[in-house]
Amino acid sequence: MTPMNTARRTPLLTGLALVTAAATLAACGPGGGGGGGAGGGEPTDFTTAPTGELSAWAFDNADDVGEARMEYAAEQLADVDITMDQTSFDAQKFTTRVAGGQVPDVVQMDRRFVPTYAAQGLIQPLDACYEAHGVEADERFYDFVVDDVEWDDQLWAVPQFYQPPAIILNTRVTEAAGLTDEQFDTSKPDQLLEAVAATYTAEGGTPTRLGFDPVATGQAGLWVLGMGGQLTDEEGRPTLDDPSNVAGVELLKQITDAQGGYAQVKSFSDAFDTFGDANQYVTDQVAAQVNAQWYPNVLSPYIGQVQLRAVPFRGADGEPFAVAGGSAFVVPAGAANPDAACAWMLALTELDAWEAAGEARAATREEDGGINTGLFTGSPEADQLVRERWVVETGDPGFDQVIATYYDVLDYGRTYGASPAGQEITNALNNAVTEALLGDATVEEALADAQHAAERAYENVTAEG
Template sequence: MEIRRTALLAAGVALVLGAVSGTAGCESGSDDGGGGGESVSFDANVSGALRAWAFDNADDVGKARIDYAAKQLQGVSITMDQTGFDAQKFTTRLAGGDVPDVVQMDREYVPTYAAQGLILPLEKCFSANNVDPKQRWYPNVVGDVTYKDQVWAVPQFYQPPAIILNTTVMDAAGVQPEDIDTSKPDVLLAAIQKMYKASGGVPTTLGFDPQAVGQTYLWFISQGGKLVGDNGAPTLDDPSNIYPLETLKKIVDAQGGFAKYKGFTDAFDTFGDSNQYVRNQVGAQVNAQWYPNVLSPYKDKIKIGAVPFRGKDGQPVTVAYGGSFVIPAKAKNPSAACKWALALTEDGSWDAAATARAATIEKDKAINTGLFTGSPGPDKTIRDKYVKPSGNAGFDQVISTYYDVVATGKSAGASPAGQQLKQELTNAITSALLGQKTPQKALADAQTATMSAYRSIAGS
């Protein structure tokens, strides 16, 4: 879920730097990307003990995958710390010698630790287990964990964003699905004006919620922006980033301005009975693939559809978000860590997960919207096996749209300063949309701050 991580994003880089200064700081910015993995070997035949830090509060999908992976590692004793990943805890554990063999973390963290030599590159892991990353995962998913031409993590999940339409609001305003087109700002703004409503200057219905600070990478990458350059260096001040920010400003200005827009959207009962679709508070909204599951219980109260998010060139586009598994550089059993992470992301694991999820859905009498794994093979298999017509044409069209766009993904790029980049980009968006800075000034200031973090982590 993308509406998350505020203070953690801002603090993550600083916490890493402080802990690394006494551990792997000498490797930061080295020519091999912080490597340190050349002397580590991987074997497909595994044994011994495995310590995993992952799967906090595992749901039916997670538990099914854990059980499946354990069966693939017969003879390995698996101990799991089922608490959530925390940047400070991670670096503290590494500095103190309390090193787990495998750690689950958001993909944004991966290049940061890769640049510092705190995790291992995984080419030998893949080779030992006959895994081709280009065949197992979508290219953009692999791109998220590729730094200096090496893959540093086993990725998982990719829930693409698209635009969920509230056809009740659209029909009342005479707006058609083709009017919600992010590649045609003038057409989109006209549709927004037809649907937008306010009372006393305060929004009551948004024509279109762009998720301005929730889908930051999507807006910039889709509209021709460039956030990461060579060797993961940030490029927030690239001239191509001005257009996406100006487009976002036009959208929110047409709906009361950013302060009122943000106050209104922050009050949405996003996961509740009075969510923005039930209350007709949006005509359309950018949402990741998981959100139709939230809306499923209200299928008899709402009328929805979906259209792709379109890039500046008019073509559908998505940006990957998701988690991954990394192997710390000082892991005691890297071979078992590798095999376990790969087992969790292979076809059999996802089939077990999909079977468990189907049972839950049948029990709850919900709609099966699919399971988006980060791998094209399992995605297709799960869709063919479990995603059937629900009897609700709107929901079925929404589900189909997400499957249609999943192969259109792009990576925002992997940067050692990725956490700081996202935070500073969010700050730039906020200041520009509030009118506190011009887009150029906001992006330039963000670039300065992010470059400082980049140099500290990756070296000059």
């Protein structure tokens, strides 16, 4: 052992503690020295003939649809030199870039973040952008999509995509159990629970098939809002402890308790090979499951191995109901070229861009022999165009009915509600649902705890200073 005397060793170890603890402290320093900040981009009138350079970030998911739209938008902005950063959006990275004054001109992010960044003054309002280009947001996009990005009477983003949820049925299982599609009706809990009991199977207390996977935490907002609840008030303040929220969580508890309890359902569904050859529909691990619109794309290669139909998620009033998030483009405060940013974002979401995307997707499907399930863009006109022109019969009536169901529920879309604490409200709700379904608290207690957490987050984000 290396000789070392005690007197020298103690400060050495203390120094070690100091340095490692300092790493934690250093990590929470937002900028250093102050003064950074985004704040001060020059006011602009969002000219329709932009020039110069445009930098965009968080375009990590550019598939054939994305690339076709970008190509189209680049053609419209011939005098703009566009550079793309295709790494994914990261809240810490964005914050750091803003603090350092090194912001891109356009960022793609989840719509739930938009009011949060707006409340902090980290992104620019875009009403003038829409106006300069003569675009009426309510005409280009679904109302409920616009609602996601409207806060404090201003528009803060250009939205894209709205992929609603519905219930995909595994008819090989449901028909074997003598069930009809109509029995998976979320507005009729007793009937639904009978269907769950008829299709759920287990061995030694561990599920081998779920009768109905409600995706309790991933779709908690759908269940609560669908059953008549409300997550926020008109200002975006959380209302998780509103008594109307109890019904949705209680129905979730009944569904999971009927299948061995939340822990069993969660563990079983976590083990699904969701994107693989042994997915839950191929292997009959579910009779029914709530899925967003993109999931039929995943299942389309398995036609012949799966037997599918779909029914809408129904609200407490018995009407179809859908709520979904999606992504949006924003312009950070302090962006160097907001004119080009505005023009580019709007070009990416205009009808011709979606038409180019539809063509690209059709070409891809023709090449790979896959099924075109359509595009769910956030724009009603674009959705209609793509459906009419490129969504054709697949030869599998069940799969065609699945695609049609998702198009049908678009008419019943809703917004989660824009709130500066949107993401924290979602998290708090998810935690409350988990707590209640595990039986660690009553539904009312769990929602009350969630309200405290969400309220605190709301106060933090909206505090002056």
